[in-house]
Amino acid sequence: MQIKCYINNRLFNEVIEPDMLLIDFLRHTGFTSVKRGCDTANCGLCTVWVNEKTVLSCSVLAASVNGKHITTLEGVEDEAIAFGKFVADEGAEQCGYCSPGFIMSVLSMKRELNDPTEEEIKHYLSGNLCRCTGYMGQLRAIKKFLQQGKDGA
Amino acid sequence: MKVVSQSIDKLDAMALVTGKPVYTNDIAPQNCLIVKVLRSPHAYAKILSIKTDTALKVPGIACILTYKDVPNKRFTMAGQSYPEPSPYDRLILDQYVRYVGDPVAIVAGDSEKAVQKALKLIKAEYEVFKPILDPEEAIDNNTVIHTEEDYHVNFDIGNDVKRNICCSGGFESGNVDEAFEKCDVIVDEVYHTKANNQAMMETFITYTHMDYNGRLNIVSSTQIPFHVRRIAARALDIPKAKVRVIKPRIGGGFGAKQTVVSELFPAIVTLKTGKPAKMIFDRYETFAASTSRHEMKIRAKVGSDKDGNIKAIHITTLSNTGAYGEHGPTTVGLSGHKTMPLYNKAGAFKFEFQVVYTNTMSAGAFRGYGATQGAFALESAINELAAKLNMDPTILRQKNLLEEGEVLTAYHGETLRSCTLNSCINKGKELIKWDEKYPYKRISDHKVRAVGTAITMQGSGIAGIDIASVQIRLNDDGYYTLLVGATDMGTGCDTILGQMAAECLECDMDKIVVNGVDTDQSPYDTGSYASSTTYVTGMSVIKACKKLRDQMLTEASKILKVEKDTLEFDGQKIYNEEKSITLDKLAQELVVGDGNYLMASASHSSPYSPPPFMAGFVEIELDTETGQITVIDYFGIVDCGTPINPKLARIQVEGGIAQGIGMALCEDITYTELGKMKNNSFMQYKIPSRRDVGNIKVAFESSYEPTGPFGAKSIGEVVINTPPPAVAHAVYNAAGVNIRSLPITSEKILKGIMAKR
Numbered sequence: 001m002q003i004k005c006y007i008n009n010r011l012f013n014e015v016i017e018p019d020m021l022l023i024d025f026l027r028h029t030g031f032t033s034v035k036r037g038c039d040t041a042n043c044g045l046c047t048v049w050v051n052e053k054t055v056l057s058c059s060v061l062a063a064s065v066n067g068k069h070i071t072t073l074e075g076v077e078d079e080a081i082a083f084g085k086f087v088a089d090e091g092a093e094q095c096g097y098c099s100p101g102f103i104m105s106v107l108s109m110k111r112e113l114n115d116p117t118e119e120e121i122k123h124y125l126s127g128n129l130c131r132c133t134g135y136m137g138q139l140r141a142i143k144k145f146l147q148q149g150k151d152g153a
Numbered sequence: 154m155k156v157v158s159q160s161i162d163k164l165d166a167m168a169l170v171t172g173k174p175v176y177t178n179d180i181a182p183q184n185c186l187i188v189k190v191l192r193s194p195h196a197y198a199k200i201l202s203i204k205t206d207t208a209l210k211v212p213g214i215a216c217i218l219t220y221k222d223v224p225n226k227r228f229t230m231a232g233q234s235y236p237e238p239s240p241y242d243r244l245i246l247d248q249y250v251r252y253v254g255d256p257v258a259i260v261a262g263d264s265e266k267a268v269q270k271a272l273k274l275i276k277a278e279y280e281v282f283k284p285i286l287d288p289e290e291a292i293d294n295n296t297v298i299h300t301e302e303d304y305h306v307n308f309d310i311g312n313d314v315k316r317n318i319c320c321s322g323g324f325e326s327g328n329v330d331e332a333f334e335k336c337d338v339i340v341d342e343v344y345h346t347k348a349n350n351q352a353m354m355e356t357f358i359t360y361t362h363m364d365y366n367g368r369l370n371i372v373s374s375t376q377i378p379f380h381v382r383r384i385a386a387r388a389l390d391i392p393k394a395k396v397r398v399i400k401p402r403i404g405g406g407f408g409a410k411q412t413v414v415s416e417l418f419p420a421i422v423t424l425k426t427g428k429p430a431k432m433i434f435d436r437y438e439t440f441a442a443s444t445s446r447h448e449m450k451i452r453a454k455v456g457s458d459k460d461g462n463i464k465a466i467h468i469t470t471l472s473n474t475g476a477y478g479e480h481g482p483t484t485v486g487l488s489g490h491k492t493m494p495l496y497n498k499a500g501a502f503k504f505e506f507q508v509v510y511t512n513t514m515s516a517g518a519f520r521g522y523g524a525t526q527g528a529f530a531l532e533s534a535i536n537e538l539a540a541k542l543n544m545d546p547t548i549l550r551q552k553n554l555l556e557e558g559e560v561l562t563a564y565h566g567e568t569l570r571s572c573t574l575n576s577c578i579n580k581g582k583e584l585i586k587w588d589e590k591y592p593y594k595r596i597s598d599h600k601v602r603a604v605g606t607a608i609t610m611q612g613s614g615i616a617g618i619d620i621a622s623v624q625i626r627l628n629d630d631g632y633y634t635l636l637v638g639a640t641d642m643g644t645g646c647d648t649i650l651g652q653m654a655a656e657c658l659e660c661d662m663d664k665i666v667v668n669g670v671d672t673d674q675s676p677y678d679t680g681s682y683a684s685s686t687t688y689v690t691g692m693s694v695i696k697a698c699k700k701l702r703d704q705m706l707t708e709a710s711k712i713l714k715v716e717k718d719t720l721e722f723d724g725q726k727i728y729n730e731e732k733s734i735t736l737d738k739l740a741q742e743l744v745v746g747d748g749n750y751l752m753a754s755a756s757h758s759s760p761y762s763p764p765p766f767m768a769g770f771v772e773i774e775l776d777t778e779t780g781q782i783t784v785i786d787y788f789g790i791v792d793c794g795t796p797i798n799p800k801l802a803r804i805q806v807e808g809g810i811a812q813g814i815g816m817a818l819c820e821d822i823t824y825t826e827l828g829k830m831k832n833n834s835f836m837q838y839k840i841p842s843r844r845d846v847g848n849i850k851v852a853f854e855s856s857y858e859p860t861g862p863f864g865a866k867s868i869g870e871v872v873i874n875t876p877p878p879a880v881a882h883a884v885y886n887a888a889g890v891n892i893r894s895l896p897i898t899s900e901k902i903l904k905g906i907m908a909k910r
Contacts, residue, residue, distance in 0.1 A: 032172075032174045032178075032179040033171075033173075033174075034172075035176075035354075035355070035404075037354050037355075037356075037436070038436040038834060038835045039435050039437060039834060040834045040835055040836045042834070042835035042836060043354065043835060045354060073171065073172035074171075074172060077171055080170055080171045080172070081167065081170070081171060084170025085167075087166070087170050088162040088163065088166035088167065088170060089162065089800075090800060091160070091163060091798070091800040091801045091803070092804060093163065093166050093169045093170050094405075094643040094644070094645075094808065095169075095353070095354065095355070095402075095403060095405040095643025096165070096168075096169025096170070096175075096402065096404070097353075097354040097355045097404030097405060097643075098354045099170050099172065100172040103172075122843045122844050123844065125843060126842045126843060127842075128843075129354070129835070129840060129842060130843075131351075131352050131353055131354055131405055131407070131808075131812070132354075132405055132808045133804055133808050133811075134804075134806075134807035134808040134809070134811030134812075134846060135807075135811065135843035135846060136807045136848070136849050137800075138843070
């Protein structure tokens with residue numbers, strides 16, 4: 001079947017199998033930041049945005065994004081760098097494999113939540129697993145990143 | 154120091170946070186054959202027949218391999234220095250399958266769909282045997298798991314394979330029986346630690362291809378490229394010279410990738426077909442067809458006089474290595490040798506162990522490597538001893554603690570050269586407000602807050618066995634290339650090794666290019682395991698840089714026509730009182746005409762494995778009506794010698810504690826009665842999320858290790874060991890219930906509370 005969608009604001013017109021998952025579609029089209037970490041929608045590694053809302057791309061059919069706008073980490077590189085500097089400053093990227101999905105969720109949280117508490121941050125991101133860091137360095141990076149946003153405003 | 158001890162960003166940090174294609178599956182060619190494996194549905198069976206003809210007719214299938222198609226040369230998948238201590242008990246495909254998940258056939262084809270379809274069309278008939286699932290029933294069972302005639306051990310490991318004993322042995326120092334007779338108080342209990350999965354975020358992934366020289370290239374997410382080269386050559390029965398292994402960035406390992414897991418399947422497909430091939434383990438396979446932490450049942454007997462002077466320790470470990478012996482003979486030793494020495498003053502130590510085969514998935518390497526299991530047993534026993542003595546357990550520990558200068562009889566007779574464990578305990582007590590909170594505070598009619606503690610040690614590399622080499626080159630613009638064979642798996646070792654080089658050569662980090670690992674180019678390194686990179690590879694960096702400096706002075710003296718010993722190097726220039734040459738100029742001169750391109754290599758192997766130490770302190774909240782347990786705060790106070798990069802060291806501690814909390818509270822691999830793993834996904838095997846670990850706080854009490862680089866020891870493993878015993882201790886302080894079997898679930902706690910009522 002044929003689908004037409006925008007990935008990172010670029011139009012794609014592709015022929016796909018009807019049962020193709022969005023994660024495989026994105027990796028196949030070259031957006032390899034999107035990672036697969038499980039088969040059960042538990043890990044959050046494959047998080048992308050569809051029309052600005054976070055989804056697990058392993059749990060969405062590529063066919064269902066016809067006509068929609070998809071954003072991967074490649075599409076928000078400036079923001080990824082802005083936040084990523086705080087992550088690197090904590091040494092909290094470690095193996096980096098969960099970073100793309102995690103960062104997509106953090107950037108989404110920044111859009112959705114105004115001045116979130118520590119508990120709200122943990123709650124929002126609880127679906128993004130990380131096995132390396134113990135999460136504390138990520139939390140420190142998020143707090144500094146959000147604080148900087150405020151200072152700039 | 155200018156670069157060492159600085160919290161420098163990881164060299165690869167920005168590539169990782171912007172999602173650049175740096176991992177194995179990101180760089181694999183599009184035209185790879187997709188490789189998948191048909192796996193055994195039985196825990197123990199003999200394959201009577203396999204029909205593949207229908208499956209081969211599926212369009213796009215390139216090959217299907219069975220046990221008849223693979224070399225008949227047994228090997229171990231464990232990545233360890235030759236001669237490997239783990240038995241040669243594997244084939245790539247075997248006529249006997251020994252656990253649910255053992256490979257039966259390898260299928261390769263153009264697309265995942267074709268391969269999946271072909272897998273379903275393979276018909277295998279089995280003669281099914283009664284499996285052994287309980288390690289306590291393994292020895293002298295009617296079922297014998299390894300009956301093959303070519304089963305092989307490289308040296309005496311106390312193996313008795315006909316009795317399902319992979320390995321056995323012991324150690325005694327002093328007279329334990331006599332010492333126990335004189336004790337006023339004795340604790341003698343059995344502690345049970347379970348198989349755990351490393352659960353790194355990137356699963357096992359390998360792609361292979363033949364290069365223009367007709368050599369097999371293996372690109373893989375591995376901690377042990379050089380061991381992969383050796384093991385693959387043996388398993389595939391081809392010369393080592395025909396194998397090249399490359400490690401790109403790795404999405405975590407934690408020991409899982411210290412074993413050859415995914416490499417051989419695409420490798421044999423590429424050898425058979427000549428085509429590039431790729432194998433991606435899905436998460437189910439990563440759980441159920443790799444290697445786990447060794448399940449252990451550990452009897453810990455500890456005795457003291459009435460004043461709390463510990464007189465004797467006796468550890469007896471039964472370890473379950475599963476269907477194959479990967480890391481079986483080596484992990485078990487740590488359950489005694491990296492626990493008992495903490496109480497070196499005891500004087501009498503005894504350690505006995507047996508490692509047995511069962512028809513469960515093979516165990517292997519997982520951060521902590523037996524010390525973690527041993528710590529749960531002995532540290533729990535010490536806490537129970539303190540309770541019997543009616544003594545604060547921190548005081549009991551401090552009374553019996555090992556000290557600098559002592560010879561550690563239970564730790565291979567090594568002399569302890571650096572240790573601040575006593576200060577770690579003091580600092581932890583202060584941070585958690587121990588004296589105020591111990592043992593518990595009731596906060597409502599059914600909620601209690603309680604504290605718990607444990608201490609631990611690990612090693613730094615494998616003394617006298619593992620070796621690390623590096624090469625450093627001076628390039629023509631006056632910058633350096635550092636070639637390492639150690640594998641950065643996210644830990645940041647490329648960065649810290651670069652920091653050490655920059656410190657030695659008195660330059661900024663941007664003058665150091667770090668490159669690793671390609672077995673054709675990188676110097677030999679046993680790999681990143683056993684907490685070795687900082688301590689062992691770090692020393693080879695220092696040695697190589699020293700050699701390079703010397704070579705630079707030699708060349709400069711020739712150019713400047715002055716005596717070499719009048720010259721000094723300050724990182725920018727080589728000079729004496731009269732003459733001077735800049736590094737840039739020197740480097741440029743050396744690559745022109747009769748110059749001499751400078752490269753210095755060095756290897757290091759340490760006769761010592763100095764232990765890092767940690768004291769762990771936890772505060773929990775326990776609901777005594779439901780057994781629900783919540784971690785509030787966890788303090789880890791660490792002596793890793795000099796932290797080379799404090800922020801990366803801190804993350805190691807935080808991450809290790811989080812994994813330890815998972816092991817303490819929820820992580821558990823269990824099997825059905827027929828031997829099928831129940832916990833083969835993140836649905837059934839829960840690892841901690843960011844809401845499950847409380848607040849983890851870290852402090853360093855740095856010692857200075859004279860045999861390490863810049864005073865450093867290791868950090869990677871010691872950090873996982875304290876949570877299980879510390880949490881168990883806090884539960885005891887909250888509810889008076891001793892949980893001696895992991896994980897410490899609400900159900901177990903509540904049952905304990907109800908039994909007391």
